[in-house]
Amino acid sequence: MLRTKQKRTEQAADLRLQSQIGEEERFGDLMRRMARENKTAVISFFVIILMVLAAALAPLLTPYEENGMDLLHRLSAPSTEHLLGTDEGGRDVLTRLLFGARVSLLIGVVPALLSLILGAVLGAIAGYRGGIADAVIMRIADVMLAFPSMLLAMVIMYALGGGILNVFLTLTLVNWANVARVVRAQTLKLRSSEFVEAAQIIGVSRNRIMRRHILPNCLPTLLVLFTLNIPASILTESSLSFLGLGIQPPNASWGLMINTGRQYLYNTPWLCFAPGAAIMLTMLAFNFLGNGLLDVLDPRMQKQ
């Protein structure tokens, strides 16, 4: 009895080892492994998919129009007709939440991704090349960081004008410097590591060392920065919208909805509550997914 049990655990251990050092992994295998090790991450993954689908299929999911005013039913409480109530213009909050997701998800993800790429590349160049490249890139980053990010975003938005593309650009310019700083610090540490030296010894060029040996080792940090940047971007956008610089009413974005709902917070809290919960859910989902990805993608994090 005891022996069979022992044997079974041995077999399980064998299987685990095989799965760890098996052939090239397909996406499905990756998800399966993640499901075994980190269930929250898989749930988060499906939450994100669901949100994207909901945003994409918004017109099919709701009988109301995004900007369909109904002044007779303004500020009504949640009911079977309006699941999340209506806002100050009598517009269905759930509908606006779905349409707002289109803007807010994009504003969360796209600038976070762009600033990540820009910051990682510039940070790695600064850290690895050193010298003049380092001085120039990091001084520009310092200048960016010296201004309060809100002020900087406002200035850029004023200069560029409204529109979603300009919001992307602005948020990217505001966020890249942080990423660059962190990546540079990591690169400095990795540059003198022995495996980089070993790569030099087999004749790998500097650019390739940066691409293949240094940046992949920064991945854990990058994923964390990415998940933190998403809610930050959504919130900055909401402030910009509030100041009349971002997404313009009557179009919906989650940040804008919170800002307009603020005035009615005392009597109709759901106006703020619904988009607030949506932002929180997005942030948590990306955060958990990031952690889960880290567990399965970074071989050092794998359980032995």
Added chain:
Amino acid sequence: MNDRTLEVRNLNVTIRTDRREVRPVNDVSLDVLAGSIVGIVGESGCGKSMTARAVMGLLPYSGKVDGGTVRLCGREITALPEKERRKLRGSEISMIFQEPMTSLNPVIKVGKQVEETIRLHTECSREEAKEKTLAMFREVEIPEAETRYHCYPHQLSGGLRQRVMIAMAMVCKPKLLIADEPTTALDVTVEAQILNLLEHLRDAGTSVLIISHNLGVIARVCDYVYVMYAGRIVEQAATEVLFGRPTHPYTRGLFRSVNSLREGSATLETIPGVVPNLFRLPAGCSFSLRCGQCGANCEKNMPELLETEPDHRVRCFLTEKEDAE
């Protein structure tokens, strides 16, 4: 006919620090004959590794070669542009380090890392590269090569990682392999296996330059030995000659400290003092501060590296005197 794989002549390396320049490698000349294993011994900080790095062309940012030549198979390489040197590294000349734990990239499978060498230096398809990698894994006696190919470094033991490093360095069949303390981090049984492997590689046509402070390792595999002290070569001879008749007081000191252990003496005999600070080298012989037989001349002048018998050179005034007598 040039049968020297590596020919270093009067090599100087200087490192610029905030305060001033130091010269960790001073007027070093050494040869590695084709199909031989040559050792460099010396204490920590005597310039062994710097010499190796200068040969590889991978000095730290503040260091540079000033003076001297390095010839690889008769071809002068110190003056080559960086791009040319990069092509040599990994294909003609390669190196392994003492720390197999940290010398592999933790996030890339070891098979892929070995493959990188092949794909950098030869035109070949993914499948061919994989074939070659597996063949190399078998050659360095990695068991279950197929499985290990897909392992990450942290899943392998120290000995296996060192084998992977050797596979990575050797897969393009370089003419010269520099092994910088290849066994220091490994336990004794694995050490013996790795040394066997190096001998096997030598027999397959690669010359090896071993850098070590372990006299046992040197005695076991090397054909010829250079002893370095404070950036200079102080004695050089074939292994049997050096171990049979160590001549320089420093070399003798090294052997005494090993022998005192072997003969079961209660105290460990040591060389008094420490390696001199490179900023404050004595005016004369750099070993004069620690030498028991130091004379007046030793404190003023640096002795030459002179032949005491055929192919046995020593940098010491005492041996010169013996000749005169």
